Every structure is written in structure tokens, then in C-alpha cells.
Amino acid sequence: VVGSSGSGKTTLMNIIGCMDTPTRGTVTLDGRELGRLNASQLTDIRKNVIGLVFQQFHLIPHLTAVENVMVAQYYHSTTGEKEAIEALGSARHLPSQLSGGEQQRVCIARALINHPEIILADEPTGNLDEANEQLVLDIFHRLHAQGTTLIVVTHDAHVASNAQREILLNHGRL
DSSP states (O other): OOOOOTHHHHHHHHTTTTOOOSSSSSOOEETTTGGGGHHHHHHHHHHTTTEEEEOOOOOOOOSSSHHHHHHHHHHOOOHHHHHHHHHHHHHOGGGGGSSSHHHHHHHHHHHTTTTEEEEESSSSTTOHHHHHHHHHHHHHHHHHTTEEEEEOSSSHHHHHHHHHSBBBTTTTTT
């Protein structure tokens, strides 16, 4: 999903991610109209169906990398340090001790740990150098090849060119 600042990209992601509701229209996810679901049902979708990757990493500063990944498992009722470490590849550093690329990999591992069907990524490479951007794109390519649906918001033409489909959002209109 591409578009200028203020076009509604992040709002669209928040609606798809069950964090916001549309002012008009309906959103259907896997045959279920999100506007008809209660808060508990929406939480279950966020917990079991959707993985979120943000431009701002939203890591908990006093938790190690592996603990930040395990937070997602905790809410899924399957806390397993071994699985979190395997998903991450490294573990014992605090976010302040990690590079931007390493922090983003922690965010991606956190989003993937519960094996979501859909990954929503809002500017996932916006804070990264070219090498780390490519690492993220490689991860996304592997996920897509495995059948995961990825919806990526980006301003980056290179990132957009890697998509199977590009959607332009202009002042709230596709």
C-alpha cells in the first residue's frame, strides 16, 4: 500500500489489524465482518490471525530481545523461550544495545512467533539502511512463499516494487 503522507495508509492498517473501526463501510476478514465482532473477538483475531510489524519498533526497553518476542507468546498462552530464541537467532541484549536492523528483526520475530496468517507491516524498512532493508525483504519473500499474506505500507519505491500487487491510496480512496 503506497500513498502520500496523510492518505490513510496507517489508518487502513489499523482497521485491518482490528485496532480501529471504519467510520463508513465494512471490513470482512476471512468471511467475518469485523464491525459485528465484540472486543474479545477482535482481540482473538489480533492474537491468533494477525502479526504486526511497525516502523517504530515498540520494544519494551527493560526486556531483552528474546523477552520482547516472548511477550507475544505470553498473550497467545504459549511462552517458550526456546522457540523465541530460534525465531530470533540472538537473544540476551536490551533494545538499546541493538542496531536498528536488529531491533526490526526482533519486531518481525515477535510478529511471527504465533504463526499468523496475515502480517501487517507499517513502514517496516523506514528506519533501516540498505543492507537491513534487504534482510527484511528477504524474510517477507520467504513468508509469502510459505503462504503468509503480507500487507506492507511503504513510501519506498524499491520496497513497493517487491510486492505482488501495489495499491495506491489517495485521500482515503483506493
